[in-house]
Amino acid sequence: MPSNLRLLAAAAALVLLAAPIHAQEVTFGTMRADSDAPVEVSADQLSVNQSDGTALYSGNVVIGQGEMRLSAPRVLVVYAETRNAIARLEATGGVTLVSGTEAAEAERADYDIDAGTVTMSGNVLLTQGDNALTSERMVVDLDSGTAQMDGRVRTVLQPGGSE
Template sequence: MSLPKSIFLAIALLFSTAALAQSFEVAFGSLQQDTDQPVEVNADSLSVNQADGTATFSGNVLISQGGMRMSAPEVQVFYNEESSGISRLVATGGVLLVKDQDAAESREADYSVEGGTVVMVGDVLLTQGNNTLHSQKMTVNLETGTAQMEGRVKTILRTGDN
């Protein structure tokens, strides 16, 4: 075996070992997200609960904030009583999160606007170009542009030839 092939094999084994670990950190989106930007929500219907101060958007929900997009069948919005702004968004029923060239899918997502994090749970699939990562939970830090994958992480890293 030639030296370049040996080095490639060693690197591939190193990546596959790291991917099987219980936790794995990756970059998410090439730019950091400004969580102070306005949040735009589009949906087929809206239901407001005056008692607890929440709103539920249903049907083809699309949320955008700067360069980030999130879509789901239903999203519940929680407001901060002190600032009258949105404190968090909880999306359910199959969620798609897109930021730049990265896309992530999961069953549910909890976006803390105030904390600048998105926690996606349930069969999380992250696609970055030709590479994919799968886990049970992913926490995206929008301020740093990184994501932490947890729960039996599996990755497929494609080489330039594939």
């Protein structure tokens, strides 16, 4: 192959490797929920609405279940119809989800406890060791330890970095 064609082929390969991916599935090695573990919530304030079955935690909210931690300025807890269990959590105002060495940040997170999924949206940033991924939306399956990212996904992998 002539040298200018080799150079063109190498440049094309670099462009393909550097191009953002539009949808990507990633593994979350340690980010799994222990659905049998209790959900613990701490916050500066709590407002309970008996009529619609919700509770609003605000100010330095931290929610833990097993090894997983979610923090946000505001979290709305929606109880199941029987009101004996939490159906979902809606965190807003800048959310951080941490488990082990993995962390994800977004503007909003919705945790469906029965489905075992966390949907994060708005400027999602996922860090796994030295590697980083960004997107507009990420759905984490806490049972399988995987996530689907979509909406202009960009990945930065550090050579020799940890997973």
